[in-house]
Amino acid sequence: MADMKETIKSVSIDLFxxxxxxxxxxxxxxxxxxxxxxSIYYHYASKEDLLFHILKSxxxxxxxxxxxxxxxxxxxxxRMRAAxxxxxxxxxxxxxxxxxxxxxxxxxxxxxxxxxxxxxxAYEVIFQDLIRVGAEEGxxxxxxxxxxxYAILTLCTAGATWYxxxxxxxxxxxxxxxxxxxxxxxKQGSLS
Amino acid sequence: MADMKETIKSVSIDLFxxxxxxxxxxxxxxxxxxxxxxSIYYHYASKEDLLFHILKSxxxxxxxxxxxxxxxxxxxxxRMRAAxxxxxxxxxxxxxxxxxxxxxxxxxxxxxxxxxxxxxxAYEVIFQDLIRVGAEEGxxxxxxxxxxxYAILTLCTAGATWYxxxxxxxxxxxxxxxxxxxxxxxKQGSLS
DNA sequence: GAAAATTTACCGACCGGTCGTTAGGTAAAG
DNA sequence: CTTTACCTAACGACCGGTCGGTAAATTTTC
Numbered sequence: 001m002a003d004m005k006e007t008i009k010s011v012s013i014d015l016f017x018x019x020x021x022x023x024x025x026x027x028x029x030x031x032x033x034x035x036x037x038x039s040i041y042y043h044y045a046s047k048e049d050l051l052f053h054i055l056k057s058x059x060x061x062x063x064x065x066x067x068x069x070x071x072x073x074x075x076x077x078x079r080m081r082a083a084x085x086x087x088x089x090x091x092x093x094x095x096x097x098x099x100x101x102x103x104x105x106x107x108x109x110x111x112x113x114x115x116x117x118x119x120x121x122a123y124e125v126i127f128q129d130l131i132r133v134g135a136e137e138g139x140x141x142x143x144x145x146x147x148x149x150y151a152i153l154t155l156c157t158a159g160a161t162w163y164x165x166x167x168x169x170x171x172x173x174x175x176x177x178x179x180x181x182x183x184x185x186x187k188q189g190s191l192s
Numbered sequence: 193m194a195d196m197k198e199t200i201k202s203v204s205i206d207l208f209x210x211x212x213x214x215x216x217x218x219x220x221x222x223x224x225x226x227x228x229x230x231s232i233y234y235h236y237a238s239k240e241d242l243l244f245h246i247l248k249s250x251x252x253x254x255x256x257x258x259x260x261x262x263x264x265x266x267x268x269x270x271r272m273r274a275a276x277x278x279x280x281x282x283x284x285x286x287x288x289x290x291x292x293x294x295x296x297x298x299x300x301x302x303x304x305x306x307x308x309x310x311x312x313x314a315y316e317v318i319f320q321d322l323i324r325v326g327a328e329e330g331x332x333x334x335x336x337x338x339x340x341x342y343a344i345l346t347l348c349t350a351g352a353t354w355y356x357x358x359x360x361x362x363x364x365x366x367x368x369x370x371x372x373x374x375x376x377x378x379k380q381g382s383l384s
Numbered sequence: 385g386a387a388a389a390t391t392t393a394c395c396g397a398c399c400g401g402t403c404g405t406t407a408g409g410t411a412a413a414g
Numbered sequence: 415c416t417t418t419a420c421c422t423a424a425c426g427a428c429c430g431g432t433c434g435g436t437a438a439a440t441t442t443t444c
Contacts, residue, residue, distance in 0.1 A: 005418080019296050022214035026404060038406080039420050047404065103295055106212050154350030155343055162342055169339065177339050185377040187349065190222050196393075218430060230432080231394050239430065 005043045008033050012050055017096035021051055021104040051104060052112045058097040059119040065090050076134040077092075080186070081179050083130060088156045088175040098160045124149055134186065141188030143182060152182055197235045200225050204242055209288035213243055213299040216262050243296060244304045250289040251311040257282050258318060268326040269375065275322060280348045280367040283355075316341055321337040326378065332379030343375055 011032040015024040027048055030037035044050040071085035073079050091098045105113060128149045134140035156178055163174070203224040207216040218239055222229035236242040261278035265271050283290045297305060320341045326332035348370055355366070 020212075022212060025402075027402085035419095036421060037404085038422080041405070062248070063433060087344065106215065143369055143372075144361065144365075147366060148373070150330040150354055151347055151370065151373060154353065155347045158342070158346030158350055161346065165225060169247075169336065170205070174339060177335055178343065180380055181343060184380050187372040188372055188376045201435080219428085227393090228395055229430085230396080234393060234430070 004033065004035065005038075008043055009050070009054060010038060013054060013096050013100065016054070016100045019109040021100070029058060033134075037161060047106060048108055048112070051100075051107050052109075052116075054117075055101050055104070055116050057092070057106065057114060058101045059123070061094070062098075063085065063119065063123050064148065066123065070126075076130060076139050077183065078135065079111045080130045081183060084152065084179045084182050085175050087153065088159060088178050089171055091156055092165075092171045092174065095160045095163055095165070098157065099139055099143070102157055102160070124176055129154060133188065140186040143188065148186070151185075155182070196225065196227065196231075200232060200235055201242070201246060205246060205288050205292065206242070208246070208292045208296060213292070213296040240300055240304070240366075243299050244301075245294075246289060247293050247296070247300065247304075247308050248311075250286065250293045251308060253286070254282055254290075254363050255311065255315050258315065262318075263293070267323070268322060268331050269328055272322045272326060273375060274278065275319060276344065276348065276371045277367050279345065280351060281363055283348055283352045284357075284363045284366065287352045287355055287357070294349055294352070314332050316345060319344060323378065332378040335380065340378070343377075346375070 009027060009032050012024070015028055015032060018150065019028075025039055026037045029050075030040055033040075040050075044053065066083060066086045069082050070079055073082045101116075105116065128145050131140060131145045131148050131152075135142045135145070159174065159178070170176075200221060204216070204221050206222060207220055211220075218229045218232055221242075222232055225232075232242075236245065243330065258275060258278045261274050262271055265274045293308075297308065320337050323332060323337045323340050323344075326335045327337070351366065351370070360368075
């Protein structure tokens with residue numbers, strides 16, 4: 001058996017995804033992990049600590065994944081395409097964690113909240129810079145950078161709410177559709 | 193003072209939006225409404241019943257709003273533009289209810305869940321028909337209808353998660369940005 | 385149109401159950 | 415003999431929900 005700390009985390013991700021953080025009890029997690037609920041507290045300080053661990057590692061991996069995807073890719077359009085691909089793929093492949101990261105932020109303390117939001121903001125800035133530079137170079141249309149970045153990110157993020165891993169389309173196919181949709185939107189065609 | 197049933201509903205919307213359904217207690221709602229918690233049960237059968245009322249009326253109003261917006265609008269592109277405008281405006285103007293409708297579906301019973309999902313599906317079909325016909329007419333690119341409808345809807349819906357009513361941009365400005373972004377995306381670089 | 389009956393809209397007190405968390409102990413491993 | 419990784423048992427707080435009751439408003443009856 002894998003080490004218990006990871007098992008607890010994995011079971012928690014499943015349950016938080018299925019029922020939500022507040023609707024999931026420590027007893028549920030213990031039962032799913034095959035131990036007594038008091039034993040959870042040997043590995044995690046509190047229920048909130050457990051949630052924070054999930055959110056934090058998800059955000060860290062998300063950013064790492066994006067930076068790796070952008071390495072050695074040149075040209076704003078290609079970089080944006082790579083960024084979208086990375087974002088979509090990560091959200092679909094690690095659907096549960098990302099869903100939690102986007103819906104259970106209210107479950108953590110104010111201090112932990114700030115930590116997570118800071119990581120999220122840093123991630124968003126990478127996209128905003130791409131949009132801004134793309135607009136400056138005349139590749140993308142000159143529209144509000146913040147709104148567009150929110151649009152792009154939430155669009156892909158939302159995939160984690162409806163995606164089904166055994167569904168009609170593969171992750172790669174969805175990523176391609178989103179990539180083209182977003183690039184077209186960024187170029188804003190002719191502008192009327 | 194307005195009638196108490198509406199006050200309770202309104203207070204609940206505020207609290208469910210701010211803290212979430214499961215993190216909000218009947219006592220919280222009672223306190224916010226200025227009555228005792230037992231009195232809540234004179235107006236609503238249960239906490240779940242209260243949530244269901246909010247979800248149901250939101251979905252009904254959303255659909256009514258869309259249908260009214262499409263009346264007498266002709267041409268697929270113009271109809272899609274009108275649909276996006278309606279969708280975005282409704283979600284930003286009634287932000288809290290829509291946020292709840294998109295995040296607290298796990299709080300209702302299986303039967304009530306089916307009722308809401310049925311309403312949501314009917315709403316989505318309106319968009320899917322627009323995309324399909326648009327593709328048939330050669331106005332929109334020929335890409336997966338379902339995925340694109342999800343993309344369009346979740347994109348606007350997500351606005352309800354970050355929009356701030358006293359923010360930099362007005363609802364009308366955001367709606368215009370989204371409208372152009374989506375139409376460009378639907379045309380998929382046919383102009384490039 | 386006054387008296388009686390009913391309904392409306394609330395209250396305070398309380399219920400069984402579950403919550404997250406802790407204290408204290410134990411058996412095995414290093 | 416200390417540390418690791420768990421256990422049983424229990425804690426107080428709070429949960430959604432119910433109870434019997436009541437003052438005021440409304441409707442019905444004579």
